[in-house]
């Protein structure tokens with residue numbers, strides 16, 4: 001609901017921005033169209049529903065044991081619905097293969113679109129788009145740290161088959177939902193200690209990927225992305241799918257390049273890569289995350305780098321070429337809240353970027369007036385962005401400011417805390 005106070009603050013803010021030629025109403029129309037892919041795996045600490053006893057592997061890790069993690073697809077959907085109801089706009093859901101919803105016992109090399117049918121039905125009902133990921137980790141066949149680049153052909157073939165099938169699931173999502181699905185391949189392959197041969201695993205990966213992508217799929221339905229990484233737990237010295245590897249691969253094979261903000265050196269930033277890559281690449285998939293000292297996947301903040309990424313997208317109008325997904329997993333706080341905080345921050349960052357006097361700043365830069373460029377940017381940090389954000393939330397029918405937290409607290413009491421009782425106890 002738009003209260004008189006929210007409306008008044010918005011009207012005042014509009015005037016302030018208009019002095020710099022910024023049309024706030026128009027910006028909110030644009031903002032509504034921007035979809036963020038919310039990652040399902042924050043809801044259950046990347047466990048999935050394929051094999052209950054399987055531990056999380058692949059050199060990624062979730063810490064914390066906050067109560068209430070979803071244990072079934074139904075519970076996860078319930079949590080997702082709660083989260084979406086507190087986030088302005090219409091968005092997407094990013095599913096991993098291990099989140100299949102079926103009574104059948106299927107292995108990763110057996111997945112088919114029908115195993116995800118319930119997700120599609122739900123997404124249709126909610127008007128949400130779906131993205132997808134093959135799960136090349138948390139499986140006995142990835143236990144020694146290698147998947148698509150495995151030296152053993154049989155194991156390699158298992159993962160190739162899995163990734164091929166994942167693309168078919170992506171195609172199915174795209175067809176059914178009328179929104180292109182982005183299917184992202186990330187593999188953990190690498191060595192703990194210094195390898196002798198860095199080249200051969202990369203050759204194997206190149207060949208395996210070519211095999212995975214050998215079937216043409218209509219890009220209207222499915223787009224493929226490949227995700228690089230610098231290091232993981234247990235692959236500290238060498239990762240087969242490094243940035244240079246995938247940059248070359250994506251460019252030569254016309255694939256999307258996935259840039260995860262936690263997959264680079266600590267002072268290296270993704271924001272500075274977007275413009276350069278956009279010149280040559282088919283497109284970019286973002287995995288927006290927050291590394292704290294390492295690829296720790298903390299919930300994203302409205303921090304300088306997030307704002308810089310949003311600025312790059314806005315100033316260079318990269319939205320047509322960029323797919324935005326979130327990728328963090330924090331098990332130490334309420335998981336629904338984690339989604340809401342991250343999603344709201346991503347949207348806030350984009351809105352804040354739109355509310356900067358871009359044309360004026362570009363002119364100043366061109367003239368060489370770096371004093372004014374700096375001064376204006378800094379002053380705009382305290383412009384009434386909050387009033388516009390509040391109005392946007394209210395106009396989208398979601399709570400303003402921290403009001404959403406009460407709803408999460410109630411949900412925790414009524415739903416999440418009951419989950420600590422075992423499933424059988426409840427039946």
Ligand code: RNT
Nearest residue numbers: 041060133186260287327
């Ligand atoms: C791992 C990658 C990858 C995963 C998800 C779960 O470092 O970032 O994207 O987080 O596939």
Ligand code: ZN
Nearest residue numbers: 227260287327
């Ligand atoms: Zn990622």
